[in-house]
Amino acid sequence: MEFIIIAIIAVILSVILGILFGYNLKKVKKITENKELDEKIKKYPNNIEICKSFLKKLNNEKVKVEENSDNEASLYIAVTNKILIANISNTYTRIQTIAHECLHSVQNRKILMFNFIFSNIYILYYITICVLAIFKILPNKLVFLSIYLLLSLVYYMVRIYLENDAMINAKYLAKEYMEEIKISSKEEINKIVKKFGKINDIGIRCVNYKFFLNIIVKLLIFLGICIVR
Incomplete structure (x- = not known):
């Protein structure tokens, strides 16, 4: 019965927070679509050159940079100190996206490595308790559930800090770069940066909620296993 109550509360909280945070990925996608700005950004150097310019500006030129059109998302890999740029050449958001990944590369190294190690431990722990619960060999499920929630708090705190x-x-950083390279007029830069601001306003809320939702989904799966088994 206690697992059902926890599940109901988790669902209710998820719905409430989803409404409060305005979680709407379609809205974010719509804001990122702007053919006029896409054309203006095409005048800028290619993604790798932009990335290297950012890294030079951040005094972190040791980072490896690769572009892969097969990747759905750009990311910075702390362990290998590498930035992977996705297929974003045709969108005006590419400058801010690349700046985002370059900024990850100069974040506190200890936190970055902790995030990598802890995330893997966190996932491994979750898989383990789910498997043990399925085979009915998990003693005192509430204790392991509590541990999962504590680990989730740490995971959430670290990830949200890094992303935000x-x-x-x-x-x-994107604005500084555009002003220095002087390809666009001041008016164009302000227009682009204003769009970046709108994307971030919605994007930050969506990312924060998405991480929370991922934790809740895992929680509901585990609770479902406990209820059934």
Whole structure:
């Protein structure tokens, strides 16, 4: 019975927070679509050159940079100190996206490595308790559930810090770059940066909620296993 109550509360909280945070990925996607700005950004150097310019500006030129059109999302891999740029050449958001990943590369190294190691431990722990619960060999499920929730809090805190820090500062780094390279007029830059701001306003809320929702989904799966088994 206690697992059902926890599940109901988790669903209710998820719905409430989803409404409060305005979780709407379609809205974010719509904001990122702007053919006029896409054309203006095409005048800028290719993604790898932009990335290297950012890294030079951040005094972190040791980072490896690769572009892969098969990747759905750009990312910075802390363990290999590498930035992978996705297929974003045709969108005006590419400058801010690349700035975002470059900013990840200069974040606190200890936190980055902790995030990598802890995330893997966190996932491994979750899989383990689910498997043990399925085979009915998990003693005192509430204790292991409590541990999962504590680990989730740490996971959420670290991930949100890293993502919010990069998202908030990416706009300013992108603006500085555009002003220095002087390809666009001041008016065009302000227009582009204003769009970046709108994306971040919704994007930060959506990312924060998405991480929370991922934790809740895992929680509901585990609770479902406990209820059935």
